[in-house]
Amino acid sequence: MAASFHPEMARQPPAERPPTPPNGGKYKIAVCQVAVTSDKGSNIAHARSVIEAAADKGAQLIVLPEMWNCPYSNNSFPIYAEDIDAGFEASPSSAMLSEVACQKKVTIVGGSIPERSNGHLYNTCCVFDKDGHLKAKHRKVHLFDIDIPGKITFKESDTLTPGDSLTIVDTDVGRIGVGICYDIRFPELAMLYAARGVHIICYPGAFNMTTGPLHWELLQKARAVDNQIYVATCSPARDTSAGYIAWGHSTVVGPFGEIVATTEHEETTIIADIDYTEIDKRRLNMPIESQRRGDLYSLLDVTRHASK
Numbered sequence: 001m002a003a004s005f006h007p008e009m010a011r012q013p014p015a016e017r018p019p020t021p022p023n024g025g026k027y028k029i030a031v032c033q034v035a036v037t038s039d040k041g042s043n044i045a046h047a048r049s050v051i052e053a054a055a056d057k058g059a060q061l062i063v064l065p066e067m068w069n070c071p072y073s074n075n076s077f078p079i080y081a082e083d084i085d086a087g088f089e090a091s092p093s094s095a096m097l098s099e100v101a102c103q104k105k106v107t108i109v110g111g112s113i114p115e116r117s118n119g120h121l122y123n124t125c126c127v128f129d130k131d132g133h134l135k136a137k138h139r140k141v142h143l144f145d146i147d148i149p150g151k152i153t154f155k156e157s158d159t160l161t162p163g164d165s166l167t168i169v170d171t172d173v174g175r176i177g178v179g180i181c182y183d184i185r186f187p188e189l190a191m192l193y194a195a196r197g198v199h200i201i202c203y204p205g206a207f208n209m210t211t212g213p214l215h216w217e218l219l220q221k222a223r224a225v226d227n228q229i230y231v232a233t234c235s236p237a238r239d240t241s242a243g244y245i246a247w248g249h250s251t252v253v254g255p256f257g258e259i260v261a262t263t264e265h266e267e268t269t270i271i272a273d274i275d276y277t278e279i280d281k282r283r284l285n286m287p288i289e290s291q292r293r294g295d296l297y298s299l300l301d302v303t304r305h306a307s308k
């Protein structure tokens, strides 16, 4: 779903209310902090077994990390890229996710993989419903181009093209908004998702050893508490021999900014209960949405200043 941000969207109820989620809005989410190697075939097989195990433990919504089928590097992206639109034969990673979603009857926010499309590469997250249908594809909108001298320099735009649309998808486990890693730094995206009735934003991500300790949890809590929604992040497990060392610490945050579940940096799957009635409760307790002073400020002003 392509959408542009306008402050009115943040102040008004969403044009279309999310369908009432089944099962009273109560689900089990699994965040799979998998170890990633340079062997794509084994990454796919491993992710499959981790998803199966999570489903067997009752998870209904399963989230994978950013770039779970390949090392996180500009050299790897073109080599590991798959043409998702060309069908599952051309995309073994998507084929596996579709199959296992259908086999286990779970919704999968499939982390991200490098996608090749029309001569471009994207950092792309596929969402599958419990019948294995590809419901949405989110191409990372904000590319990770940073330079902190002596600490970390990365320029995704050397190989990747940014996506140009936002992703909101209605599933059996509620209305999900998708962002990938650096996308979490842009509050407007989360605010727009919340204004459109999203229950949970899933951010597959791979923060690093410089920004991870300071910003990872802070940003998740900020997105959750500002918007009174659930936020789930999923990182690869840390591999200290990798060129890019992921911070780990995959987490689920609730609509009051509370940590519902989290972990350290090793490979693990966290399984947590989420309950969307908490969203209504928090909004009733603290009705910030209706208390916003749109007469004094708007995000449109912010973006206008930024582009000067």
Ligand SMILES: O=C(O)CCC(=O)C(=O)O
Residues within 6 Å of the ligand: 066, 143, 144, 180, 181, 182, 183, 185, 205, 206, 207, 208, 211, 212, 215
């Ligand atoms: O924002 C950060 O500090 C890390 C972002 C990142 O690693 C990514 O977008 O892949």
